Amino acid sequence: MLDMLTKECFLLSFTSPSKIIPLPPLVDIPRLDLIFNCALSSQTPPDCTVMLAVCRDKSLLYCRPDDTHWSRLPIDNFACDDGDEFDGGIVGYQGKFYATGIHFLLMPHLLHHHLPLRGATLSFRCHVPTPKDSVYRGYLVASCGDIFFVRSYLFGIPDEIVNLEIYHWNPSQDGWNTLHSIGDRTFFLGRNSSVVSSATRAGTEPNCIHILRSVNRKYKKEEKGHDKKIVCSSTEWGQWSNLCLDLVELLVPNISFIDFLHMKAACKQWRSISSRIQDSKVLPLLLTTRPGRRDSLEVFDLMSKKNYSINVSIPGPTSGDDTGASQSQILHFAKNGWVILSRGNHSFFLVNPFKNSPDHVIALPPIRSFDFKGISFFSVPESPDFVVVAIESIRSSTVVTMKTWRIGDEDWKEERFENDIPFFMASHNPVFFEGEFYCLDVSGKLGTFDPDTMEWGVFDELDPVDDQLLSTDYGYSHLMEWKGELVAFFRQCGAEDGSMSFFKLDPTQMVWSELDGLKDGIMFWGRTNVVARSPPPGEDHLCNKMFIPNFSESDGGREHGFYCLEKK
Known part of the structure; x- marks a missing residue:
């Protein structure tokens, strides 16, 4: 499979979709209007070679899963005539490749896993020569040890298939034999791929060829009299909804x-x-608002470096206290496609900007307290265990207020908790981890809240973080989950370079252990959220970096701002 935006290539099995074998990125993507096909030397990846043939090209592209780039096998290696070029047809069978050109069939031989390929030119001989003024499309097909070549002749505007020829490769004669039947086989031929099935085993119509074009076509070879039946299938067969x-x-x-x-x-x-x-x-998408555009959210894709605008109808403030503040819009939390945003000082909404349905905006009860510190949720609104959690706290106070809301509730359910020591929530949202919401205060103390039992607790036995590493009242302290562990980071007070300190919670000893950055992960920082992700295949250079909601624009493109934890 090929991602046209990121140029990333990978092998994927539909029977095991979780198993992905990365390939080198395809820097020079073929033109979409040209025919190109891909073939494997074996059906046991990753122990295989992948080869790509592109129409009008004078070389084949090939790689192996552990290669860093695609290599080229020029047509000159095959001693072909001047002006020869590939027509995009290629198949792999029993460790060999077969590629077709305008006047030839090539069989590049696979040598050793770490050695280049070499090729031998085999003559392309058909009993019926191709007229020079004919327009045709060829399909190379492998089936049960046999190689077939299907040639369809086109005529008219828009073109129609007016004739069909089938050839079978005879390796002993290095030539093609004309066929009048494909027997108990069914061919499914597409622009860039082909599928062959046994009609008996698959329950398909035998001796039948399906060609996928702008309108589905079906062609049948009859045994008697070598007749051909050309049938145009109903256009309804080609609907995506089917x-x-x-x-x-x-x-x-x-x-x-x-x-x-x-x-x-x-x-x-x-x-x-x-x-x-x-x-x-892929990596997380950055969602931002734009001043003065209250019905529009912008999405930035780090991999493609493209910006998208999504229209979403967000109602005005629900709280009477927010009159005149309808243009104020702030994003607070995002997960599973849903976003919590506020309009004005007290009106909160749960929005799914990617869902085009009437229930894509849910108004939450107003939060009128100015002690509000963070908000988060678990699961999705369609799930019975969905819950929204908000926290309020005051500096130097021992009181923490927790609020919960579920679908169907008219107002927040609220509980006030008295702690033995002050707990002032840091600048992050509650983090859901192992069934509970965890909250970090500015001194490194850790609190936990169970929304089902409405119980709150602070880990008094947890040793505090060094005071010199703690943020000021308006600095940043964050908590996140990474590979099944809780990680906290603090921006050092007064550090001109903006350097940060990272700590991992050791639950057995109840201590914060200092980390030297995040060398195997990528972090994404927002005003109240931080998430960490593993890098995509081939993108290890992104590790140990924190990407921030900032851009630089040049030549019509955007570059995402980031902070390198290694270089400070």
Whole structure:
């Protein structure tokens, strides 16, 4: 599979969608209007070679899963005639590749795993020569040890298939034999791929060739008299909505989230497909608001460096205290495609900007306290365990107020807790971890809240962090989950370079252990949120960096701002 935005390539099995084998990025992506096909030397990745043939190209591209880049196998290596070029047809079978050109068939031989490929030119001989003034499209097909070549002749505008020829490769004669039947086989031929099935085992129509074009076509070779029946299938067969939803959903975890949005817009039936943002293989998307555009949110994709605008109808403030503050809009928390934002000082909304349905905006009860420190939620609104949690605290006070809200509640459920020591919430939202919400105060103390039992507690036995590393009243202290552990980081007071200190919680000893950055992860920092992710394949250079909501623009593109933890 090829991601056109990131140029990332990978092998994916639909029977095991969680298993992805990364390939080198394809720097020079073929033109979409050209025919190109891919083939594997074996069906046992990663022990295989991948080869790509592009129409009108004079070389084949190939790589192995552990390579850093794609290599080229020029047509000159095969001693072909001047002017020869590939036509995009290629198949792999029993460790060999077969690639077609305008006047030839090539068989590049695979030598050793770490050695380059070499090729031998095999003659391309057909019993029926191709007229020079004919327009045709060829399909190379491998089936049960046999190699077939299907040639369809085109005529008219828009073109129609007016004739069909089938050839079978005879390796003993280095030539093609004309066929009048494919027997108990069914061919499914597409622009960039082909599938062959046994008609008996698959329950398909035997001796039949399906060619996917702008309108589905079906062609049948008859045994008697070598007759051909050309049938144009109903256009309804080509509707996206006819695809099995279970099959479509297998693609969701393996595409970028922007592509997921495009997929949901393809047809009405696909709008019900759900996806968890964290299951996406790409890095998180940055969601921002723009002043004066209250019905629009902007999405920035770090990998493609592209900016998208999403329209969403967000109502005005629900609190009478917010009169005249309708243009004030702040993002607070995001998870699983849902976002909590506020308008004015007290009005909060739960919004899904990627869901085109009437229930994509949910008004939360107003929060009128000026002691509000953070808000978070668990799961999604459609789930029975969905809950929103908000926290209020006052500096030098021992009182903490926790609020919860669930679908159907008219107001917040509130509990006030008296601590033995002061607890002043730091500048982050509560973090859901192992069934509870964890809160970090400015001195490194850790509190935990169970929304089901409405119980709150502070780990008194947890040793505090060095006072010299703690943030000021208006500095930044954050808590996040990383690989099943809680990690806190603090911006050092008075540090001109903005350097930070990281600590990992040791739950067995109840101590904060200092970390030397996050060398195997990437961090994304927002005003009240920090998340960490593993790098995509081939993007290890992004590790130990913290990306911030800031950009630099040049030549019509955007670069994401970041802080390098190693270089400070």
